[in-house]
Amino acid sequence: MTPSIETAGLTMRYGTAPALADVSFSLSGPKICGLLGRNGSGKTTLLSVLAGYLRQSAGTVLVDGEPVFENATATGKVCLVRGTGDASSPRVSVRDLIDFAGRLRPTWDAGYAAKLLEMFAVPLNRTPKTLSHGKQCALGVTMGLASRAPVTIFDESYLGLDAPSRYAFYDALLADVLAHPRMVIIATHLIEEVGTLFEDVLIVHDGRLLLHDDADTLRAAGTAVTGDATLVDSFTLGLDVLNEKTLGRTKSATVYGPLDDRRQAQARQVGLDLGPIALQDLFVHLTSGGSR
Amino acid sequence: MSGRNRWPTLGILLTAHLTFTLVLWLVLGIVSAVTTAGLWWFGNVDESIWHNVATQVPRWFLMGLGIDAISTYLRLNVAHGRTRGDFLRQLWPYFVGLAVSAALLQTIGYLVEGGVYAAAGWSHDLPSAALFGNANDFAGIFATYTLFLLLWTIAGALVSAAFSRSVLTGLSTIPLALLIISPGEILLGPTGFLGIGNVLSGVGGSTVVGVGWGVVAAVVGCAAIWGIARDTPLRPKVA
Amino acid sequence: MFDDRSPIYRQIADRIEAEVLSGALTGDEQVMSTNKYAAFHRINPATVNKAFQQLVDDGVLYKRRGIGMFVHPQARQALRARLRKSFFADVVDPMVERARALGIELPDLVERITQQASEEER
Numbered sequence: 118m119t120p121s122i123e124t125a126g127l128t129m130r131y132g133t134a135p136a137l138a139d140v141s142f143s144l145s146g147p148k149i150c151g152l153l154g155r156n157g158s159g160k161t162t163l164l165s166v167l168a169g170y171l172r173q174s175a176g177t178v179l180v181d182g183e184p185v186f187e188n189a190t191a192t193g194k195v196c197l198v199r200g201t202g203d204a205s206s207p208r209v210s211v212r213d214l215i216d217f218a219g220r221l222r223p224t225w226d227a228g229y230a231a232k233l234l235e236m237f238a239v240p241l242n243r244t245p246k247t248l249s250h251g252k253q254c255a256l257g258v259t260m261g262l263a264s265r266a267p268v269t270i271f272d273e274s275y276l277g278l279d280a281p282s283r284y285a286f287y288d289a290l291l292a293d294v295l296a297h298p299r300m301v302i303i304a305t306h307l308i309e310e311v312g313t314l315f316e317d318v319l320i321v322h323d324g325r326l327l328l329h330d331d332a333d334t335l336r337a338a339g340t341a342v343t344g345d346a347t348l349v350d351s352f353t354l355g356l357d358v359l360n361e362k363t364l365g366r367t368k369s370a371t372v373y374g375p376l377d378d379r380r381q382a383q384a385r386q387v388g389l390d391l392g393p394i395a396l397q398d399l400f401v402h403l404t405s406g407g408s409r
Numbered sequence: 410m411s412g413r414n415r416w417p418t419l420g421i422l423l424t425a426h427l428t429f430t431l432v433l434w435l436v437l438g439i440v441s442a443v444t445t446a447g448l449w450w451f452g453n454v455d456e457s458i459w460h461n462v463a464t465q466v467p468r469w470f471l472m473g474l475g476i477d478a479i480s481t482y483l484r485l486n487v488a489h490g491r492t493r494g495d496f497l498r499q500l501w502p503y504f505v506g507l508a509v510s511a512a513l514l515q516t517i518g519y520l521v522e523g524g525v526y527a528a529a530g531w532s533h534d535l536p537s538a539a540l541f542g543n544a545n546d547f548a549g550i551f552a553t554y555t556l557f558l559l560l561w562t563i564a565g566a567l568v569s570a571a572f573s574r575s576v577l578t579g580l581s582t583i584p585l586a587l588l589i590i591s592p593g594e595i596l597l598g599p600t601g602f603l604g605i606g607n608v609l610s611g612v613g614g615s616t617v618v619g620v621g622w623g624v625v626a627a628v629v630g631c632a633a634i635w636g637i638a639r640d641t642p643l644r645p646k647v648a
Numbered sequence: 649m650f651d652d653r654s655p656i657y658r659q660i661a662d663r664i665e666a667e668v669l670s671g672a673l674t675g676d677e678q679v680m681s682t683n684k685y686a687a688f689h690r691i692n693p694a695t696v697n698k699a700f701q702q703l704v705d706d707g708v709l710y711k712r713r714g715i716g717m718f719v720h721p722q723a724r725q726a727l728r729a730r731l732r733k734s735f736f737a738d739v740v741d742p743m744v745e746r747a748r749a750l751g752i753e754l755p756d757l758v759e760r761i762t763q764q765a766s767e768e769e770r
Contacts, residue, residue, distance in 0.1 A: 161645060169487070171643065172640055172642070187640065189490075189492050189495060192492060193490040194490070195490060196489075196490060197488075201646075202488070203484055203485075203488035203646065204488035206485060209425075209481065213425075214485075217421055221418070221486065221489035222490060264490075284690075288687070288690065291686065291687050291690060295683050313650055313652070313689075313690055313691045316692045316695065332656075332695070333655035333656055333695060336652060336654055337654060337655050393654045395653045396652040397652060
């Protein structure tokens with residue numbers, strides 16, 4: 118199964134304000150991707166358009182080469198879980214909701230769903246309205262996992278789970294993706310926790326796609342240059358500096374972009390300390406402030 | 410794919426709603442029986458109690474089912490990768506199936522009451538004029554209630570679909586919704602709903618007008634639902 | 649265990665190399681499959697694949713089709729040789745720089761090392 122997603126010039130306007138502007142990217146093959154972005158950056162809008170929940174104002178969205186909106190061939194391949202899930206209704210029992218899923222999704226695995234609900238301790242005969250937020254999230258996450266949809270998207274859906282449940286989710290996700298390869302997109306704020314699962318990372322900022330890169334490449338993309346302030350300034354001249362912190366005469370600057378061996382040697386010679394930048398910090402620095 | 414899987418939404422909707430309808434009908438039957446017993450105890454029984462119950466209550470319930478069909482199940486469908494078009498195409502047979510089943514229950518009510526009244530020696534008169542002249546015209550009762558309840562279900566679904574787009578769209582469809590249920594005032598006679606029946610009483614109990622307008626209203630209602638829900642956005646639920 | 653601060657495939661490769669060097673992993677011993685490794689450490693399997701492939705290219709691991717990944721019998725020697733080559737540039741030179749920065753005379757440094765050598769002989 119090699120599902121693919123392709124968007125070109127994707128734009129979404131609510132009134133005059135653009136929620137998404139000219140977003141173009143493509144993803145293909147079974148993999149786990151991370152979608153990062155601040156609140157209000159357009160993450161949920163982008164994912165909603167990918168799933169056919171919304172129709173875009175302009176541009177194209179293709180799943181396996183087919184336009185998505187109101188196209189059963191494409192939408193049938195996508196399962197989007199937003200928050201506690203749209204495949205849930207406050208007054209319908211969990212058992213019935215699971216039954217509906219089985220009837221509406223051809224790829225649904227009922228046995229797997231039952232196992233997951235047991236693992237998360239979600240009672241079958243209650244309605245979502247009577248469940249705690251954590252259990253509602255567990256139900257949503259179960260819907261996504263058991264759907265076995267070729268493109269499965271979790272939009273901050275597991276954030277309501279407590280830490281042990283979150284780790285149980287990551288383990289279940291990884292185990293299932295290994296046994297049944299599919300494309301999984303995870304939109305998250307908990308980058309530190311789930312970052313090791315990502316193969317690709319997309320960052321959305323102010324409705325635009327800021328970058329799309331391999332996760333490991335991004336982990337090497339930033340460097341913290343620390344030392345005497347004047348030395349740091351002259352070293353970072355001409356480089357892409359994302360962030361600077363000063364304490365007395367010491368300055369630490371976050372530089373974006375690879376530093377070749379020559380530059381690294383130069384830094385050591387001058388007595389500057391070079392350190393790595395975690396993915397989460399890189400994200401924070403790239404998306405702080407307004408549009409760049 | 411098996412036949413059952415070709416119309417999954419229809420199956421889901423009918424299973425969910427018919428159970429409720431049956432329960433409601435039983436409750437109404439009990440209410441009617443208790444009222445009749447009370448009347449018999451304190452006074453005399455000379456007309457159909459069931460008719461009063463049947464004309465006033467079930468329509469609201471079916472309107473509620475129409476609302477629920479859209480507000481709950483449309484989202485569920487799209488969330489499971491189905492299209493709105495696919496859902497709407499299964500909505501029409503659902504409307505008909507629901508209306509027919511509910512009308513059947515209504516008719517059974519008249520039948521049962523008729524039997525009880527005959528045994529007790531009471532006259533089974535209709536307290537108000539409807540297109541069916543008497544409480545024994547079971548075919549007429551069934552047909553009239555089918556169209557009547559169908560219109561109320563469609564009106565509920567229409568308003569629900571409109572409000573799920575925006576409050577403005579919702580409010581602006583209310584006049585249309587009223588127009589769709591208005592033929593009911595001819596079909597069942599004035600039922601005291603917003604005084605529409607009084608306005609229409611000039612038309613009299615014309616079968617042609619009642620049924621003709623009713624059918625047109627049903628079609629227009631469905632077309633409006635199609636137009637509104639065809640590409641309605643699914644906005645994130647507020648937690 | 650594996651952090652987000654440097655490429656994870658590099659961290660995995662480094663860790664396995666360290667285990668080979670220390671003898672925790674011996675020649676011709678089988679290593680955990682990439683899938684098991686990914687699940688165990690909660691890492692993307694593609695990343696693990698990349699690390700293992702890098703180790704195969706570097707001659708640290710070899711693949712036996714249908715069975716799994718094994719430590720190359722010469723891996724430990726090869727790694728030690730590689731590290732020996734870069735030892736002077738990566739360890740000795742920075743140490744000398746640091747000594748200079750602290751004001752330690754190089755003869756004192758040499759004396760300390762000679763002292764260790766003679767202790768070893770005893």
